[in-house]
Amino acid sequence: MNKIKRFFGELLGDKYYCGLDIGTQKIKACLSRVHDAESLDLLAVYESDTKGFKDSSVNDISDFSSAIGTTLDALVKKTQVRFRDVSFSVGGDLIETRVSRAVIPLAERGNKLITDHDVRDVRRQACLLGARLDEEVLCDFVRYFKVDDINIALNPIGLYGRKIEVEVMMVVANVTRLRNVSKAIKQAGFEVNNVFFSGQVLVDTLMDKNKRNDGSIMIDIGSKTTQILVFKEGLLKHYAEVPFGGEHITRRISQLLGISRELAEDIKRSYARVAESVTSSDEEILIKKEQGFVPVKRALLNEAVESEVQGLIKHVHDAVENSGYAGQLKGGILMVGGCVLLPGLMERVERELKMPVSLGRNISGLSNSASFCTASSIAEASYKGTARYFLDTRKPKDWLTSLQGKVEELCNEYF
Ligand SMILES: Nc1ncnc2c1ncn2[C@@H]1O[C@H](COP(=O)(O)OP(=O)(O)OP(=O)(O)O)[C@@H](O)[C@H]1O
Numbered sequence: 068m069n070k071i072k073r074f075f076g077e078l079l080g081d082k083y084y085c086g087l088d089i090g091t092q093k094i095k096a097c098l099s100r101v102h103d104a105e106s107l108d109l110l111a112v113y114e115s116d117t118k119g120f121k122d123s124s125v126n127d128i129s130d131f132s133s134a135i136g137t138t139l140d141a142l143v144k145k146t147q148v149r150f151r152d153v154s155f156s157v158g159g160d161l162i163e164t165r166v167s168r169a170v171i172p173l174a175e176r177g178n179k180l181i182t183d184h185d186v187r188d189v190r191r192q193a194c195l196l197g198a199r200l201d202e203e204v205l206c207d208f209v210r211y212f213k214v215d216d217i218n219i220a221l222n223p224i225g226l227y228g229r230k231i232e233v234e235v236m237m238v239v240a241n242v243t244r245l246r247n248v249s250k251a252i253k254q255a256g257f258e259v260n261n262v263f264f265s266g267q268v269l270v271d272t273l274m275d276k277n278k279r280n281d282g283s284i285m286i287d288i289g290s291k292t293t294q295i296l297v298f299k300e301g302l303l304k305h306y307a308e309v310p311f312g313g314e315h316i317t318r319r320i321s322q323l324l325g326i327s328r329e330l331a332e333d334i335k336r337s338y339a340r341v342a343e344s345v346t347s348s349d350e351e352i353l354i355k356k357e358q359g360f361v362p363v364k365r366a367l368l369n370e371a372v373e374s375e376v377q378g379l380i381k382h383v384h385d386a387v388e389n390s391g392y393a394g395q396l397k398g399g400i401l402m403v404g405g406c407v408l409l410p411g412l413m414e415r416v417e418r419e420l421k422m423p424v425s426l427g428r429n430i431s432g433l434s435n436s437a438s439f440c441t442a443s444s445i446a447e448a449s450y451k452g453t454a455r456y457f458l459d460t461r462k463p464k465d466w467l468t469s470l471q472g473k474v475e476e477l478c479n480e481y482f
């Protein structure tokens with residue numbers, strides 16, 4: 068019954084989609100409206116401090132719920148749109164990744180034409196086998212298919228075979244933790260539409276097919292963790308979640324300058340940058356402390372930033388090496404996340420990795436687009452998963468091909 072209600076709701080209901088990106092430090096939200104069948108208009112974004120959520124779990128439901136409520140109500144106020152459904156994404160420590168394999172027979176005798184149904188079946192089987200009872204599978208990335216033990220990299224649909232095998236990288240999250248997040252959203256007066264893995268929505272909406280084939284990297288740098296996804300030949304070749312984020316830079320500034328974390332955060336946002344070269348300048352910055360303005364050496368601030376950035380560069384280098392495709396990633400790097408706002412960071416990654424780097428999504432009129440890439444991608448992904456999108460974007464030719472496929476499939480099955 069719920070499924071039917073949802074189906075008609077998607078077709079007839081409003082055309083607004085809300086994405087909620089729950090980070091360790093900030094909750095970011097975005098409201099978008101359907102522009103045409105293929106694209107959305109971003110109406111408003113808002114972010115507020117994450118509260119009641121620590122070590123990847125809700126530790127105070129009323130604080131957490133009110134932080135979510137503040138963020139979403141601000142969107143309602145800004146846009147004057149009273150939306151109800153919200154999709155959220157998780158990543159970082161809240162998820163776990165695991166490799167799983169499955170093989171299923173296709174036909175008792177002879178061969179059978181492989182259909183998208185068979186592909187879905189074998190992937191579902193791999194996920195069922197790989198997940199524990201207390202886990203929800205958020206998504207799976209295919210690593211390879213094998214048809215009759217022969218490796219088929221990307222697409223086995225349309226081939227003949229007796230058995231099909233798949234290896235997937237599953238992304239799972241603890242069911243209880245997810246339920247607590249959903250409960251907090253409901254408590255704030257909203258309904259949960261979809262739960263996504265943040266890495267998947269970013270790749271699905273920002274990295275096109277050509278980039279994935281040519282070899283590209285998606286890097287999401289948050290406050291405590293960085294997620295790195297390396298694609299080549301259309302497939303995920305390597306995933307790494309590394310302990311680096313804006314908070315590491317803040318802590319290092321606080322240590323080196325002997326100031327509080329809060330002041331170090333302010334200084335980072337106002338003055339820090341990734342220097343083009345290490346120079347021993349005598350330049351001083353005046354920072355406001357309780358007792359008045361105090362001079363701080365720019366060189367010391369640069370040193371704090373530099374030591375942490377070197378760590379990030381090493382993590383990205385390692386991810387490229389571990390993917391097995393060093394020197395073959397021609398599609399470039401996409402970067403998202405609040406830490407990307409640090410001036411000079413994208414340029415430094417470009418120089419050191421010798422690959423073109425660009426911002427995941429440039430949101431016009433926003434100077435901090437990097438922070439809202441995930442939230443806007445969640446809104447887009449939730450629209451693209453609806454029946455409305457499916458029906459609106461299918462052309463008569465697609466319906467005909469699909470009908471032909473079904474007829475062919477039936478003929479193969481029974482004759
Ligand atoms: N203008 C800025 N300059 C430099 N750093 C910034 C700027 N604005 C935000 N940041 C940093 O971005 C980080 C927060 O980024 P983001 O909102 O993507 O993290 P998060 O999603 O809360 O964390 P995570 O993804 O690790 O859970 C903080 O460390 C913050 O200091």
Ligand SMILES: [Mg+2]
Pocket residue numbers: 089090091288289290404
């Ligand atoms: Mg984040």
